[in-house]
Amino acid sequence: MAIDLAPKVSRRPVLDRLxxxxxxxxxxxxxxxxxxxxxxxxxxxxxxxxxxxxxxxxGPSSRHLLGTDEIGRDVxxxxxxxxxxTVGVATITVGAALIAGTVLGLIAxxxxxxxxxxxxxxxxxxxxxxxxxxxxxVVAALGPGLRNALIAIAVVxxxxxxxxxxxxxxxxxxxxxxxxxxxxxxxxxxxxxxxLLPHLAGTLLVFAALQVSTAIMAEAALSFLGLSVQPPQPxxxxxxxxxxxxxxxxxxxxxxPGLAILLTVAAFNLLADALRDALDAHRPDLAPAR
Amino acid sequence: xxxxxxxxLFQLIPVALVVSLVLFMLxxxxxxxxxxxxxxxxxxxxxxxxLREDLGLDAPLWQQFTQWLGDLVRGDLGSSWLTDEKVGxxxxxxxxxTVELGVIALVFxxxxxxxxxxxxxxxxxxxxxxxxxxxxxxxxxAPHFYLAALLILVFALWLKVLPPxxxxxxxxDPVENLRRMVLPAxxxxxxxxxxxxxxxxxxxxxxxxxxxxxxxxxxxxxxGRIVGVYALRNAIVPVVTVIALQIGALMSATVVTETxxxxxxxxxxIVNGIFSRDLPVVQGAVLxxxxxxxxxxxxxxxxYAWLDPRITY
Numbered sequence: 001m002a003i004d005l006a007p008k009v010s011r012r013p014v015l016d017r018l019x020x021x022x023x024x025x026x027x028x029x030x031x032x033x034x035x036x037x038x039x040x041x042x043x044x045x046x047x048x049x050x051x052x053x054x055x056x057x058x059g060p061s062s063r064h065l066l067g068t069d070e071i072g073r074d075v076x077x078x079x080x081x082x083x084x085x086t087v088g089v090a091t092i093t094v095g096a097a098l099i100a101g102t103v104l105g106l107i108a109x110x111x112x113x114x115x116x117x118x119x120x121x122x123x124x125x126x127x128x129x130x131x132x133x134x135x136x137x138v139v140a141a142l143g144p145g146l147r148n149a150l151i152a153i154a155v156v157x158x159x160x161x162x163x164x165x166x167x168x169x170x171x172x173x174x175x176x177x178x179x180x181x182x183x184x185x186x187x188x189x190x191x192x193x194x195x196l197l198p199h200l201a202g203t204l205l206v207f208a209a210l211q212v213s214t215a216i217m218a219e220a221a222l223s224f225l226g227l228s229v230q231p232p233q234p235x236x237x238x239x240x241x242x243x244x245x246x247x248x249x250x251x252x253x254x255x256x257p258g259l260a261i262l263l264t265v266a267a268f269n270l271l272a273d274a275l276r277d278a279l280d281a282h283r284p285d286l287a288p289a290r
Numbered sequence: 291x292x293x294x295x296x297x298x299l300f301q302l303i304p305v306a307l308v309v310s311l312v313l314f315m316l317x318x319x320x321x322x323x324x325x326x327x328x329x330x331x332x333x334x335x336x337x338x339x340x341l342r343e344d345l346g347l348d349a350p351l352w353q354q355f356t357q358w359l360g361d362l363v364r365g366d367l368g369s370s371w372l373t374d375e376k377v378g379x380x381x382x383x384x385x386x387x388t389v390e391l392g393v394i395a396l397v398f399x400x401x402x403x404x405x406x407x408x409x410x411x412x413x414x415x416x417x418x419x420x421x422x423x424x425x426x427x428x429x430x431x432a433p434h435f436y437l438a439a440l441l442i443l444v445f446a447l448w449l450k451v452l453p454p455x456x457x458x459x460x461x462x463d464p465v466e467n468l469r470r471m472v473l474p475a476x477x478x479x480x481x482x483x484x485x486x487x488x489x490x491x492x493x494x495x496x497x498x499x500x501x502x503x504x505x506x507x508x509x510x511x512x513x514g515r516i517v518g519v520y521a522l523r524n525a526i527v528p529v530v531t532v533i534a535l536q537i538g539a540l541m542s543a544t545v546v547t548e549t550x551x552x553x554x555x556x557x558x559x560i561v562n563g564i565f566s567r568d569l570p571v572v573q574g575a576v577l578x579x580x581x582x583x584x585x586x587x588x589x590x591x592x593x594y595a596w597l598d599p600r601i602t603y
Contacts (some may be wrong), residue, residue: 014332043313088401088557109456121305121308122307122308123309124304124305125304125305125308125309125311125312126308126323127311128305128309128538128580128583128584129312129538129576129580130541130545130579130580130583131538131539132542132543132545132546133541133542133545133560133576133580135578136468136545136560136561136564136572136576137313137316137317137572137576138316139564140316140317140319140563140567140572141316141319142566144564145496146442157300197432203554213431220433220435221433221434221435221542221546224433224435225546225549225561226547226565227564235435237435240433240435240436240439241435243439243502244435244439244442244550247439247443247447247454248447251443251447254436254439254440254443255439255440255443258432258433258435258436258439258440261432261433262428262432262433262436263431264368265430265431265432266428266430266431267428269427269430269431270427285419
């Protein structure tokens with residue numbers, strides 16, 4: 001039996017506020033463009049690897065809109081194809097960390113006791129590492145490659161979610177409707193799932209948007225260092241890396257793929273800011289940072 | 291105050307224990323045999339067995355950990371698998387460049403971030419405010435390696451006013467050292483400058499609503515004095531907190547930025563260590579970075595008391 005004693009969370013005004021927000025007007029088209037690029041990528045496999053051997057490291061031209069790379073491949077095609085990695089990183093790592101972190105945070109916050117102590121001490125330990133440094137350590141242990149980079153980023157993001165969720169749960173669990181549910185005999189799991197989780201949704205949404213920025217940036221950095229996606233598969237960070245090797249020959253090879261990362265991360269940051277204001281979830285730990 | 295310091299140091303013990311356990315486990319869990327990484331693929335099984343025993347890799351995992359931790363407490367981080375050099379020595383050779391880079395980056399961030407935050411707060415909801423916020427957002431959204439590439443492109447290749455990369459020790463040639471530090475330090479400091487600006491702006495706007503500001507205005511104090519002395523003094527504590535919380539991010543930024551500018555610091559040490567699978571070096575360097583971050587955060591807590599006399603420990 002599930003008795004819904006929790007006050008209903010209405011979503012209507014949130015969407016209205018979001019629709020009027022200038023930041024959302026910038027973010028949504030950019031993110032739409034990202035999704036279109038990722039969807040188009042599978043159809044571009046021919047042009048991604050094709051080399052125009054007569055034109056190495058050229059700037060923008062009518063033949064290659066964003067120029068070519070060091071072996072004559074079209075930079076625009078590679079940026080479009082690289083969008084798949086970015087979208088994949090964003091969904092897989094943040095999705096995994098969101099689920100794992102929420103479960104851990106819910107249990108730690110609601111049950112308290114030694115479970116809470118254990119989860120939080122391990123989180124503290126993991127959070128003491130600078131994000132990229134921990135990701136590097138995980139990649140050092142597992143070896144370079146996209147799969148290991150994804151694991152590394154999910155691992156470093158999980159304690160962040162656990163901490164935020166636990167903090168929320170600690171304040172929610174003292175509310176009357178939680179005590180009421182407990183008194184009428186609703187089980188612990190049901191309380192967590194049906195009564196606490198819906199109230200975490202807003203906070204989690206904002207936090208997830210911010211963590212997507214962080215995850216994309218972390219993967220780009222690992223790719224740039226050559227520790228994530230391996231050639232010849234294109235990823236934005238790796239294209240910038242080859243661009244910095246050839247900066248004096250071609251400015252465009254690093255400028256355009258970097259711009260793609262910059263705009264994507266900025267779009268998620270703007271979306272997070274707009275969402276936070278729309279949900280009125282002003283909390284210091286939701287401030288943009290990385 | 292002393293009591294507080296001791297308490298805080300005690301609180302660091304479980305964190306340090308988890309950190310060392312994580313580091314130890316992660317690097318022992320790696321697939322493949324480290325003896326192959328050291329001796330190369332053509333090593334004989336016998337050579338490898340001898341080396342395994344030398345490195346203590348044949349002992350049970352818990353014994354390896356207590357051994358490692360024991361050495362660590364005595365200040366022994368082990369030896370590089372590649373060069374046999376003491377990890378402690380390798381790190382101390384690299385530490386100065388990273389610390390110098392971090393300090394210059396922080397100075398840049400404070401010198402740019404706080405005035406920009408004040409300007410944005412005083413001119414709130416004007417074009418200046420919007421422009422500063424937009425620049426801040428871009429600085430927060432640009433990966434450091436990208437910013438580094440842009441700065442090299444503009445200042446080293448187009449304007450030719452600064453060297454594109456490389457490092458000269460301060461003791462050798464202070465002027466050349468600083469010239470080479472400018473671009474990497476600005477790269478690293480940009481994010482922190484943006485965060486500092488946002489926090490200064492927000493804290494000042496909150497302070498402007500306080501009663502004591504209205505009183506100060508009513509008593510006819512100049513605007514500069516109200517903002518600079520009354521509001522800023524109260525707004526500065528959260529700003530210090532935010533800057534201190536950025537130290538971890540600063541170290542992350544340093545790793546990538548050092549690689550781009552070929553600065554021989556902790557970052558390049560870690561990255562090169564990963565590529566050559568020199569685990570003791572990676573372990574030791576990462577540990578030092580974490581210890582540095584924890585100590586800076588402790589220091590920041592002590593600075594609050596000095597900035598805000600109401601805080602007592």
